Each structure stands twice: as C-alpha cells, then as structure tokens.
Amino acid sequence: MRKTIIVSNRLPVKISEKNGEFTLQSSEGGLATGLGSIYREGNNIWIGWPGLEIEDPKQQEKVTKQLRQMNLMPVFLTQEEINNFYEGFSNETLWPVFHYMGVYARYEQSYWDAYHQVNQKFRDIVLQIAGPGDIIWVHDYQLLLLPGMIRTEMPEISVGFFQHIPFPSYELFRLIPWRAEILEGMLGADLMGFHTFDDTRHFLNAASRLLPVNTTANVVSYNDRAVVVETFPMGIDYDKFASLGNNPEVQEHLKTLRENFREERLVLSIDRLDYSKGIIQRLQAFELLLQLHPEYISRVVLYMIVVPSRDTVPQYKELRDDIDKLVGNINARFRTLSWHPIQYFYRSFPVEMLSALYNFADICLVTPMRDGMNLVSKEYVASRNNNDGVLILSEMAGASKELSDAIIVNPNNLGAITRAITDALNMPLPEQQRRMRQMRQVVSKFNIHHWVKLFMTRLAEVNEMQQNMLAR
Numbered sequence: 001m002r003k004t005i006i007v008s009n010r011l012p013v014k015i016s017e018k019n020g021e022f023t024l025q026s027s028e029g030g031l032a033t034g035l036g037s038i039y040r041e042g043n044n045i046w047i048g049w050p051g052l053e054i055e056d057p058k059q060q061e062k063v064t065k066q067l068r069q070m071n072l073m074p075v076f077l078t079q080e081e082i083n084n085f086y087e088g089f090s091n092e093t094l095w096p097v098f099h100y101m102g103v104y105a106r107y108e109q110s111y112w113d114a115y116h117q118v119n120q121k122f123r124d125i126v127l128q129i130a131g132p133g134d135i136i137w138v139h140d141y142q143l144l145l146l147p148g149m150i151r152t153e154m155p156e157i158s159v160g161f162f163q164h165i166p167f168p169s170y171e172l173f174r175l176i177p178w179r180a181e182i183l184e185g186m187l188g189a190d191l192m193g194f195h196t197f198d199d200t201r202h203f204l205n206a207a208s209r210l211l212p213v214n215t216t217a218n219v220v221s222y223n224d225r226a227v228v229v230e231t232f233p234m235g236i237d238y239d240k241f242a243s244l245g246n247n248p249e250v251q252e253h254l255k256t257l258r259e260n261f262r263e264e265r266l267v268l269s270i271d272r273l274d275y276s277k278g279i280i281q282r283l284q285a286f287e288l289l290l291q292l293h294p295e296y297i298s299r300v301v302l303y304m305i306v307v308p309s310r311d312t313v314p315q316y317k318e319l320r321d322d323i324d325k326l327v328g329n330i331n332a333r334f335r336t337l338s339w340h341p342i343q344y345f346y347r348s349f350p351v352e353m354l355s356a357l358y359n360f361a362d363i364c365l366v367t368p369m370r371d372g373m374n375l376v377s378k379e380y381v382a383s384r385n386n387n388d389g390v391l392i393l394s395e396m397a398g399a400s401k402e403l404s405d406a407i408i409v410n411p412n413n414l415g416a417i418t419r420a421i422t423d424a425l426n427m428p429l430p431e432q433q434r435r436m437r438q439m440r441q442v443v444s445k446f447n448i449h450h451w452v453k454l455f456m457t458r459l460a461e462v463n464e465m466q467q468n469m470l471a472r
C-alpha cells in the first residue's frame with residue numbers, strides 16, 4: 001500500500017530514560033500537530049533523531065520497538081555526529097548564513113563531512129522503508145542533501161521539501177564553500193516550499209547563478225527534471241490557542257497574573273535563545289522607552305521568556321551572558337522598591353502558562369533580526385478572543401507578510417520600536433479591535449491543517465506532472 005513518509009531532524013517525541021526503561025511522550029509542537037493527521041494514519045511513518053544519545057544496540061532495538069508503535073522510526077546519532085552535523089554544520093554554518101549573520105559562520109571541512117555522512121544515514125533509513133509509489137516529505141535545513149540522495153536511488157519517487165528558516169539572498173548564500181552541492185541536494189525534490197516569496201525568489205536566483213539550470217517563473221529544469229518551487233506560509237493550530245483560554249489551568253494562571261499586575265501594562269516577549277531573535281535590541285529599545293518616557297516607570301513591565309536552546313554553541317553562551325547583564329543593568333537602573341521593569345525567565349513553560357500570558361499581555365513584542373515565519377506572533381493573535389491587544393512585529397519575520405495589521409518595525413531601529421510601544425500603549429480600543437480582527441481572520445483561515453493540505457495536494461499534482469513528462 002502507498003504510504004507517506006515524513007523526515008525531519010527531530011522526531012515529534014520527548015524521550016526520557018531511567019534504569020534502562022524509556023518513557024515516550026508525543027510533543028505538541030505546531031508541526032507535530034499539523035502532520036499528526038498524516039503520520040499516525042495506516043502504515044505512514046515519521047523518521048528522525050529521537051533527541052537522546054543511545055549507543056547500546058540492545059537499547060536501540062528496544063526504543064525502536066516502542067517508537068514503531070507510534071509510527072515513528074529513529075535515526076540514532078553519535079555524540080560526534082551531534083557535535084559536527086547538528087551543532088556544527090547545521091547551527092554554526094547554515095543557521096547564521098541563512099539568517100544573514102555571515103560573520104558568525106564557520107566553514108569547517110569536518111562539519112561538512114559529518115553533514116554529508118548524517119544525511120546519508122537518514123537516506124539509508126528512508127531506503128529501508130520507502131517503496132515505489134510512496135510520498136516522502138523532507139523538512140528543513142539539517143537535511144538539504146537528502147532529497148538528492150533519495151532521488152539518485154529512487155528516480156521516480158515523489159519527494160517534497162520544506163524549509164522552515166529563510167533562504168538568504170545569493171550574496172550571502174554564495175559564501176558557503178559547498179553551495180553547489182547544497183543546491184543539487186535540494187533539487188532532488190519535486191516540490192520545494194518556503195515561507196515567503198522572497199525566500200522562494202532567493203532560492204531560484206541562487207540556483208540559476210550557481211548551476212547549469214533553466215529557470216522559468218517558479219520551475220527549475222535540472223537533470224531532465226522539472227522542480228517546482230513555491231511559497232507556503234506555515235500556519236498554527238488556531239483552534240487550540242483560541243480555545244485554551246477556557247482551560248481551568250489557564251484561568252488559574254490568569255488570576256495570578258491579574259493579582260500580580262494590578263497597575264501595570266504587560267509587554268510580552270517569548271523566544272528561543274537565539275541571536276536571530278533580536279533579544280538584545282529589544283531590551284535596548286525597552287531601556288530607551290524608560291529613559292525617554294519616565295511616565296511609564298511603575299506602569300509597564302516587560303515579561304521576557306527566553307527558552308534555553310543550543311547553549312553548547314559558543315555564540316549562544318555569549319548571548320545568554322549578554323542578556324543576563326543587560327537585564328540586570330536595566331532592572332538595577334530603573335527599579336523601584338515595588339516594581340521591576342523586566343521580569344526575565346530563562347526556561348520553558350507549559351503551554352497553559354503561555355496561553356495565559358498571550359491572553360493577559362497588552363502588547364506582544366516580536367522583533368527578530370530574521371525569522372523564517374515566527375509562530376509566537378500568530379499564537380498571540382489566535383489567543384485574543386476579545387479582539388484587543390497589539391502585536392508589534394519585525395518586518396524581517398516571514399509572518400509580517402501576512403500580519404500587516406500589526407505595528408510593523410525595523411528591528412534595528414530602536415527609536416521605531418520605542419515609538420511602536422508608546423503607540424501600542426495609547427492605541428484606542430476600536431483600532432486595536434479592527435487590526436486584531438483582520439489578523440485573526442488570516443491566522444484562523446491559513447492554519448496548520450490548511451498548510452499541510454495545500455502542500456500535500458500540490459505535491460501530488462507535481463508528481464502527476466512529472467509522471468506525464470517521463471511517459472512522453
């Protein structure tokens with residue numbers, strides 16, 4: 001029977017181990033929810049790294065059995081592979097270049113070799129499972145070589161690829177020593193998707209300048225195949241965030257927030273620890289606000305959650321220290337006996353707490369330097385059932401293309417962010433509602449289920465087109 005195979009770096013599961021026994025818990029991330037309707041069906045399957053280093057073959061066998069019951073298939077990685085493929089090439093080479101931070105990038109041959117080798121490891125597992133007529137959907141920048149590797153072995157199989165982070169302009173992309181190999185790998189797909197038109201255009205431009213291809217509109221002709229490159233802005237599980245507000249646990253958190261912030265307006269900021277998210281600049285803009293507008297002292301609080309991430313990579317460690325320092329300075333400089341300007345948390349919270357914060361915050365401040373999409377901004381919008389609240393959103397986030405009723409800012413312009421905060425604090429309720437209603441319509445219609453359906457339908461159409469071309 002024909003099956004669908006999802007492949008991503010991480011499996012949608014949290015595994016913990018105690019005395020040789022494994023506990024598995026499905027993760028509730030947006031992508032996992034959206035693809036849940038696919039990989040849980042019939043003999044479909046999701047292939048990826050389970051997120052835990054397991055060396056003993058017996059233990060590997062045991063956990064594989066447990067995962068297979070959930071339609072998941074593990075790719076086990078050694079510590080060295082994690083260091084060089086994941087932290088190395090994926091996060092110290094591709095991530096900075098693709099987020100326009102070329103100065104942070106390291107071009108190490110050993111990283112590239114590991115990246116190639118781990119993509120082959122993924123390919124081997126895919127080949128164990130895939131049969132003629134199956135559909136394979138590969139996700140994200142850790143697996144850019146995989147579509148090409150699968151294509152070499154199974155020339156007729158249907159392969160889709162979606163990139164969750166930006167695709168940079170040619171001038172950035174060309175910096176990577178292995179740029180042609182990367183493009184060739186990606187062009188193994190039949191259908192390639194990006195969040196925005198700019199990313200799509202940048203990819204097409206890079207392909208036509210670096211490879212002997214023919215590009216017309218959104219089709220790249222390469223090796224006698226036509227690869228379709230299109231824009232699919234990813235959505236969120238709108239219904240989940242819109243209804244979470246009624247959950248008793250969320251209500252409980254809301255009550256506490258109301259008691260703790262009687263007098264103050266709340267500005268919310270939520271990100272993974274990452275230099276692409278503009279956390280330092282956001283803090284500087286908030287500092288400028290307190291400096292220029294002392295009337296907000298004791299009246300506004302920045303509630304900042306930074307979720308630990310990649311903290312073994314040197315730049316991330318440094319960033320964490322810089323944030324600690326800056327938060328300390330601002331709090332020391334402006335605090336009063338009863339008020340702290342910044343409530344800073346370096347940890348993750350359960351989704352119920354997130355929902356309470358989305359419901360409670362007057363403003364959600366999302367100012368990444370670059371972001372493929374940014375789901376936090378969409379989750380805030382989906383949570384605002386009363387249609388009030390203001391979203392301040394960076395023009396460098398993919399989401400800004402859809403959420404044009406946010407206050408859109410250039411994240412490098414601290415003065416503009418500061419003005420946006422004062423505008424938001426003073427925005428009349430009818431204007432908040434007009435903007436929020438528009439944004440809620442977009443987020444509710446173009447939700448995660450819509451996104452999955454659109455991509456899969458398009459992949460089937462493209463596959464049919466390929467078959468017809470081959471038959472000719």
Ligand code: GDG
Binds near residue numbers: 164350373374375379
């Ligand atoms: C990549 C791209 C693109 C955050 N803190 C907590 C928590 N979160 C959840 C949010 C949101 C997700 O994490 C973060 O998603 P983003 O889209 O904002 O950012 P990345 O992780 O960088 O994701 C990005 C995305 O892929 C999808 O294509 O939008 O541009 O970089 O869902 O809710 N969840 C919980 N506790 C927290 O403390 N439970």
